[in-house]
Every structure is written in structure tokens, then in C-alpha cells.
Amino acid sequence: MHDDFDRCYRAVQSKDARFDGWFVTAVLTTGIYCRPSCPVRPPLARNVQFHPTAAAAQRLGFRACKRCRPDASPGSPEWNVRGDVVARAMRLIADGTVDRSGVTGLAAHLGYTTRQLERLLQAEVGANPLALARAQRTQTARILIETTDLPFGDVAFAAGFASIRQFNDTVREVCALTPTDLRRRARTRFGREDHATSDVLSLRLPLRTPFAFEGLFGHLAASAVPGVEEVRDGAYRRTLRLAFGSAVVSLTPQPDHVRCRLVVDDFRDLSAAIARCRRLLDLDADPTAVVEALSTDSHLAPLVAKAPGQRIPRTVDEDELAIRVVLGQQVSLKAARTHAHRLAVRYGTPIADAGGALTHTFPTVDQLSEMDPDRLAMPGARRQTLIALVTALAAGEVELDAGVDWNRARAQLLALPGIGPWTAEVVAMRGLGDPDAFPVTDLGVRAAAASVGLPAAAAALTAHSTRWRPWRAYATQHLWTALDHAVNDWPPTENQQEKR
Structure with missing residues (x-):
């Protein structure tokens, strides 16, 4: 643009x-x-x-x-609606790949040489991977300067700078203020109430309005895995597994932003934690484009007008999402949550949560590779699918992360026993963020389609859905809002919380 x-x-x-x-x-x-x-x-x-x-x-x-x-400001929605190498690189840079693996690691992950990748990014976004990562480090430093009382030496280290001098020079160059001046201005502008201790970071996650958060947070609440996720005091809370440790995040929706409180083991994980929270809540979406496109369909228009600005309930970890989707095949939300809870308690890493009831991070595929199939209380076919998925993820035969090619990931998933179009499309929609993913065989989608006068048969609904492209994932979210279901309730009712 x-x-x-x-x-x-x-x-x-x-x-x-x-x-x-x-x-x-x-x-x-x-x-x-x-x-x-x-x-x-x-x-x-x-x-x-x-x-x-x-x-x-x-x-x-x-x-x-x-x-x-x-x-x-919110990130460009362009990187979340495109599947080309530049968009994939931008998603990986936001996730901290350059800081963890360097430009060489980023390029290798994408299947390009360093020179090729630098040339592509320079041509399209006006900066190379190092410059993009530097801008992100500066933003991380600014957050820590303005919202915590951390010493500046710790801020520099946490943001990924190689030295205090590099930190000071970069902040002065980009912000035209010293770190001391930045902190002083923040104190004057926001007062003390928005400032965290050295243990808790409090910040606002910006977004584009309109923001229909009820369906988003309702879905996350209804599918919350006990011990890994919870709803408490009007906030959705969950554990995060990050490169240098774990974290606990508390997210509270507001009409024009999301209040985020983070407790991290290691502040070097801050950028990745924020990026994953934004990805979880689909905060870089372009709701105006979605509303304009879907409102042209007379069947969808009333749903869009009722709650414009729907977001896709996504994930903080693509592997976790895929495993949970398999656990949820042909069972209720409650049963899927029970299966996931058992895996988390048995194989996940314990964490401390002074402010709530979170107990574990969701296990990695390496941790799940030690599963005893005989202890999985589920039908044999689904057990086989789960084992096949975990094995393929651990071996790299299925790759699911912020930088994958969406169609290639679909093909890898569909090659596994017991994974069909529904599973692949839900993973593409909620795990990978493909805005055009469309789980047409989902029973809720078909029931909602019938309720608004759309064809319920999969083939006919697929044909009709071509007019929604490239926003079929958002059409799916709007269709789900037509259902009388817990995924649309935020905050959850007392009866729903008791059932959980």
C-alpha cells in the first residue's frame, strides 16, 4: 500500500x-x-x-x-493474509527467530540463501532481516523502559542488545530520547498505575477496531485446558512455553485494546511472548476489509452487522493446537479438554502461578514422544492418529510454525492416518492463521449455514463460499456466532464455569 x-x-x-x-x-x-x-x-x-x-x-x-x-501501532495485517516467503519471513522475525537463530537460521528455515532473503525483504519492506529485528528489539526495550522498573542494564540484555552502549545509542537514535528521558516521560504520561514491578509486565496490546471480542474470548474460554488455561476475574489466562523459560499471561479484552499482564521467567522471551499473544488473539487483522467483503453476501450480512470485527481464536503454539484438534476429533469440548488436561499433567512442565490455578505448560512434542499409548483413554484409531502426529512433528515430517507454507502443511497433515479435511482446515485456520481456511465439514458450520439460509451440504456450501475468499476463516467465525453455544459466551456463565 x-x-x-x-x-x-x-x-x-x-x-x-x-x-x-x-x-x-x-x-x-x-x-x-x-x-x-x-x-x-x-x-x-x-x-x-x-x-x-x-x-x-x-x-x-x-x-x-x-x-x-x-x-x-498494530502490525501490518498484510503479513498474516499472505503465504509467500516475505510474509512468512515477517511472521518468523516477529516471533524472534533472528534473535534466536540469526539471519542464516531464518533463511535456512525458509529454504533460501541469506543473500536471496535479504534481497527479497529489502525490495518489499525496505529493510533487511537485521534491521527488522533491530526495530523489534527497540520496541521491546521501549516497553520495558516505560512499563517496568528494571535497571537499564537488564533492559538492554532482555531486549537482545549486545551491549549497554549499543542499547543507549539505538534508543537515542530511534526515539530521540535517552532511556532515562523515556522512562520519565512515561511516568508523567501514564502515572504509576500502569507500571509493573520487575516481576510483572503490564501493557496494552493495540488493535484495529471494530473488535468483537466475545466470540474470540468465549471460544478460548470454552476450550480452556485446566491447569494450562483458565478464566479468572474477567481475564483469560494461560501458560506459555518459550525459548528461555515459561511465562504466565493474563489477557483482558477492551473495546479498543487488550490489557496484557505477563510474568516471564526470562525477559529475553518478552518479544516472542507478546508476538504469540497477538497471534493468539488475531490482533493484527484488518476487520474493515473482512466486514466489507462478507457484508456483500445477503446471508452473512446480518451476522456481520450484529458483531463486526470478529477475530479468529488462534494459538500460542502450532504443535499444541494440532494435537488438541486431534484430541477433539468426534468428541465434545469437555472430553477434548479432559484428554488435553491429562497429557499436560502427565507430561508437561510444572510452573508456579501465584495469581491463579495454572499448573503446567502444555508438553512439547519431545515430551509427548515418551507417551505410553496404553495409558491414552481414547479409541484405538484416534490413539494411532495422535501417536502418528507426535512422531511426525518430532521427526520434522510435519512442520507447523509461523513461517510454514500453508498448503504444504495441509498436505503433510493429510498424509497421516486419521487426519482428514476437517482436522487439516481447523489447524490451518487456528494454528497457521490462513484467512481462507474453511472447515466446511464442521457440524457447527453446516448447522449455522442452514440457520441463515445457506446450503448445508458440503459441496454446495463450498461452491457458495468462493464469494467469501480470501476471508472464509472469518466467515466461519461469523457462522459460529449464529449458534447457541458456549463458544459465543464471554464472560462465561457460572454454570459453564462449574462444568469446566
């Missing part, structure tokens, strides 16, 4: 927050870059440039606006 100057400039003139994250505005006369909705007077057209990412603007020497904080 940044290549369409007139469209971008109109968005800046109207201060349209819907375009925050799509591009940044670099002002030549001030050397500052802003988000499209920046409240200051729009600059003259001859004095601006538009860039696809904050990293691209930073690479050219522009500093972040102190008022609109463009580095804290």
Missing part, C-alpha cells in the same frame, strides 16, 4: 487509525516518522515519504514520533 502515494496521503489527512501498521509517514523537514493517525497537523505532501515498516524509516535515519509512537 505504501506505493500508492495518494491513498496514503488521504489516510494521513483524515488521521485514519485503520491504516496504522500498514505504513509509516516519514516527514523530510523534521526527520520524524509517524503513524497515519498521528494527531499533529498533516505535513505538506511534498515533504513526506511513505514506507512499509518502521525499520525502513529507521534505516533512512528517521526518528519515531514522540506523540503518536508509530513503533507501538
Whole structure:
């Protein structure tokens, strides 16, 4: 979009927050870059440039606006709706792959040489992988500076900087403020209430409105695995398994943001934890595009108008999601949660949760490789499918992560015994984030389709759904809202919580 100057400039003139994250505005006369909705007077057209990412603007020497904080805007929805190598690379960089494995590891994961990948990213997003990772480190540092009392040495280490000097120089260059000044401004702007201790990080996760969070949080609550997830005091809480340790996150929805409280074992995991929370809640989605596309169907239009801004209930771990989908084959939500809870208690890693009842992280595929099939209280066919999936994930024969090719992952899943189109599409939708995934054989989808006058037969519904592309996953979410089911209830009723 940044290549369409007139469209971008109109968005800046109207201060349209819907375009925050799509591009940044670099002002030549001030050397500052802003988000499209920046409240200051729009600059003259001859004095601006538009860039696809904050990293691209930073690479050219522009500093972040102190008022609109463009580095804290929602991420571009473009990377979540595309399956090409650039989009896959951007998702992996957001997940911290460059910091963990370097550019060489990122390129190898994608099947490209380092030079090829750098050339592709430079051409499309205006920055190479190192610059993109640097921008992310700076944002992580800013969060820690503004929302915790951590010493700056610890902040630098946690954000991934190689030295205090590099940390200080980068913050001054990008923010035009020293770390001390940033913290002082945050204290003045937000007061003490938004500031965490060194143990708990409190922040706002930005998003694009409208935000119909009831279906999203209701689905997560209804399928919550005891010990791994819970609903407490109006928040959805769960454990995270990260590169350097574990974490507990508490997420509370608001109409225009999500309040996030994080307790992490190691602050080096902060960027990945935030990225996974955003992915879990589908916070980088473009609801306006979805609403406009799906509202053209007279059958869906009333559902869209009733609750615009649906998000896909996704996952913090793709392997976990796939395993839980297999556990849920042809059983109730309650039975699936029971099976998952048993696996978590038996094979997961215990954690401490001073603020709730979380007890374990969901086990890794390596931990599940030690499963005793005879102790799995489920039908033999599903037991065989679960073992086959875990074995394939552990061996790398099935790859599920933020950077995979969606269609290749589908093919790998479908090659396993007991995995059919329903399982593959639900994993593609909720695990991999394919916006066009469509579990047409789902009983709830077909029942909801019939209730709004759509064909219930799989073949006919598939044919009709072509008009919803590339947003069929969001059409699925809207159809689910037509059901009288716990996945649509937030907060859960007392009876639902007792059943759980």
C-alpha cells in the first residue's frame, strides 16, 4: 500500500487509525516518522515519504514520533493474509527467530540463501532481516523502559542488545530520547498505575477496531485446558512455553485494546511472548476489509452487522493446537479438554502461578514422544492418529510454525492416518492463521449455514463460499456466532464455569 502515494496521503489527512501498521509517514523537514493517525497537523505532501515498516524509516535515519509512537501501532495485517516467503519471513522475525537463530537460521528455515532473503525483504519492506529485528528489539526495550522498573542494564540484555552502549545509542537514535528521558516521560504520561514491578509486565496490546471480542474470548474460554488455561476475574489466562523459560499471561479484552499482564521467567522471551499473544488473539487483522467483503453476501450480512470485527481464536503454539484438534476429533469440548488436561499433567512442565490455578505448560512434542499409548483413554484409531502426529512433528515430517507454507502443511497433515479435511482446515485456520481456511465439514458450520439460509451440504456450501475468499476463516467465525453455544459466551456463565 505504501506505493500508492495518494491513498496514503488521504489516510494521513483524515488521521485514519485503520491504516496504522500498514505504513509509516516519514516527514523530510523534521526527520520524524509517524503513524497515519498521528494527531499533529498533516505535513505538506511534498515533504513526506511513505514506507512499509518502521525499520525502513529507521534505516533512512528517521526518528519515531514522540506523540503518536508509530513503533507501538498494530502490525501490518498484510503479513498474516499472505503465504509467500516475505510474509512468512515477517511472521518468523516477529516471533524472534533472528534473535534466536540469526539471519542464516531464518533463511535456512525458509529454504533460501541469506543473500536471496535479504534481497527479497529489502525490495518489499525496505529493510533487511537485521534491521527488522533491530526495530523489534527497540520496541521491546521501549516497553520495558516505560512499563517496568528494571535497571537499564537488564533492559538492554532482555531486549537482545549486545551491549549497554549499543542499547543507549539505538534508543537515542530511534526515539530521540535517552532511556532515562523515556522512562520519565512515561511516568508523567501514564502515572504509576500502569507500571509493573520487575516481576510483572503490564501493557496494552493495540488493535484495529471494530473488535468483537466475545466470540474470540468465549471460544478460548470454552476450550480452556485446566491447569494450562483458565478464566479468572474477567481475564483469560494461560501458560506459555518459550525459548528461555515459561511465562504466565493474563489477557483482558477492551473495546479498543487488550490489557496484557505477563510474568516471564526470562525477559529475553518478552518479544516472542507478546508476538504469540497477538497471534493468539488475531490482533493484527484488518476487520474493515473482512466486514466489507462478507457484508456483500445477503446471508452473512446480518451476522456481520450484529458483531463486526470478529477475530479468529488462534494459538500460542502450532504443535499444541494440532494435537488438541486431534484430541477433539468426534468428541465434545469437555472430553477434548479432559484428554488435553491429562497429557499436560502427565507430561508437561510444572510452573508456579501465584495469581491463579495454572499448573503446567502444555508438553512439547519431545515430551509427548515418551507417551505410553496404553495409558491414552481414547479409541484405538484416534490413539494411532495422535501417536502418528507426535512422531511426525518430532521427526520434522510435519512442520507447523509461523513461517510454514500453508498448503504444504495441509498436505503433510493429510498424509497421516486419521487426519482428514476437517482436522487439516481447523489447524490451518487456528494454528497457521490462513484467512481462507474453511472447515466446511464442521457440524457447527453446516448447522449455522442452514440457520441463515445457506446450503448445508458440503459441496454446495463450498461452491457458495468462493464469494467469501480470501476471508472464509472469518466467515466461519461469523457462522459460529449464529449458534447457541458456549463458544459465543464471554464472560462465561457460572454454570459453564462449574462444568469446566
